[in-house]
Amino acid sequence: RKIIFEKQWFYLDNAIGHIYGTTFEVTSGGNLQPKQEVEETTTETKEAGTDNRNIVDDGKSQKLTHDDIKALKDKGIKGQEIVQQLIENSTTFRDKTEFAQDKYIKKKKKKYEAVITIVKPSTRILSTMYYAREPGKINHLRYDTLAQMLTLGNIRAGNKMIVMETCAGLVLGAVMERMGGKNSGFPMCFDAFSLIGYGSIIQMYPGGGPVRAATSCFGFPKLFFNNLHEFPLSKVDSLLSGTFSTETLPSEPEDNALVEEESNGLTDEKQISLQETEEESTTEAAMEINQTEEQETMDINADDVEFKDNKEKENVREKQRKQWERRKKLIETAALLREKNADGLIVASKFHPTPLLLPLLEFVAPSRPFVVYCQYKEPLLECYTKLRERGGVINLKLSETWLRNYQVLPDRSHPKLTMSGGGGYLLSGITVVLDKGKSDSSNLEALKMEEPSSKRCRVQDTHC
């Protein structure tokens, strides 16, 4: 399969069998494997100036013309040699300071020596990549902000988490990584653990289905998906009011309502894919569905071979079967939610956070953390106020992180020239048991919260 990356195209076939972290050089079409470290070529006695008082920018320091360079490239000469030629034909190179020479070479290397390192997918890699390449798809959630969410949410194996995201499935993937463990190694161990130790995730989704384009980039083993549930956001209200169960009981004779819903769901899905042009995700999802479908048909084939010729019948059966499966899963998920004992809530979406957070918090057990991400501060200000009014939460904190990158080189250490302007805001807190006599207590709490911080003498436990 042909892949295009940074104006280069190549085939991945040659990369198979190498360990992660191997660096490849791109040749015309395929991949070549060079050494991990290129031996120093410019260790010859260096000549360098001390300052730039005599360097004039006349645009004529490079003796090779644009066409010459193109000719070199067309001949398929190694990038390393082109760089060497450029240096030799630069009249000012020898007058430059050692540091400037270094910089010059680095710049040229970047342009002419195309090397590619293949690494293993991880939250670190994927979140950095998404933020750099497709920030719009993840609501400008910067990777350090995602890191804060995972920590503030106390994400770990064994939790029962509720996740509501429209970040292409990146946040979901990050949560799965923290809960699921290593995506290499021994499938037998996972089997045991996915049932006992690794907990479950309920993903709330808007529209026709969850988007998991980024999730699929993680390359999780299939077992990780066993405890991943999904629940449509549009049914949250009915679930909370208690009207949900009767609507979708499996014992109901005809499920007209459900069929309608599903067709609605499908159109929704189409609309979404059009809106977000997230073709990748839908095909990805479609592929997954196809796979399961294949398995199911195989099962059916094995069960009743005589019906094989009657394709129409099979299709109908298949459809019903799938509907039934979906309904069963939905009911399972609804039951999980109805227990109202989730270990945390993570929200990172394009929607207004307040109407999401208030109902979804109902499903969370007391003394559990929740984290809401928003690209903008103002909606979180409102959310903060509404949460205070509602009660049942403490330790509310509105925060933002700044990230600074450094260049560290001998005698040339400083912060990088450009830094990211914004990576979004977080509102976090801890749930507590909601009082019955709400109004009184919230007043009390408000009073208590107003206490000046200077007075908060740390009370020491006498027995600890």
Next chain:
Amino acid sequence: MSFVEYGDTIKDGDTAIVFLGHESMFPVKVQHGTVTQTKYGVIRHSTDLIGKKYGSKVTCSKGGWVFILHPTPELWTMNLPHRTQILYSTDISLITMMLELKPGSIVCESGTGSGSLSHALIRTVAPTGHLYTVEFHQQRAEKAREEFREHGVEHLVTVTNQDVCKNGFGVSNIADAVFLDIPSPWEAIGHAKSALKAEGGRICSFSPCIEQVQRTCLAMEEYGFTEINTLEILLRVYNVRTISLQIPDLGKAAEDNSSTGFDSSNPSNQGSPCSNLQQGTVQFKSGVPLREMVGHTGYLTFATKS
């Protein structure tokens, strides 16, 4: 309770967090027959705590009340007894993600210090991972061991009392990640490399001073680490406040005032600026930065062994 597993009810021997309000809290070891004094009165463990649900409100003797919270590494970080400078959750978050930690990871850490990072690492690598932590100060090492036992995580951590710069981590070729928070990390890079798995892994070094970072980066390069990257992360916390600003009186008539845009007769935009013309003020909600914030904790240098 355990630091690596949620429990519903408070049990004898648990470590719980007493939340007094406004970020004021402290840890308490739950024991039958003991009492804890707070500014809101006495909490009797046997009757007030044991058997209650985490997250419930507990009324103290003076009629005041507090919330009892389930311990988490983050709450512990805010409340632990300091034996050294500690790492806070902002840095810890970035460290955990950039070291690619997850359940099953094997991590080496030095020094253990007050165990702030250790608890977070253990939380993340549980239930199948392990933390090997090295602390050269004997008393601190002992104290850390005791805490891990109390917190029900001793099976996930090995505390070694030795000098990491001289003797290394006491393990080799098993770690997925190494974390260094010592005064001279460059002296431990070689040991870090041999602790990491043969197929590679990640390393992070935390240093407050740029000179330390420089020496560390040089050492990392020397030992063949790649993807060397130095970062700094700062946390900005905002107070949510309702602010009212006075409208200056320019001597104009009242009718003219209403056309300046601060129109109180427009209730449609709730939450956005609304005004109170009688008093001549405009009210709005704002996220106000704290008057003082942590400006620098340390530089985080990450690298890959491959």
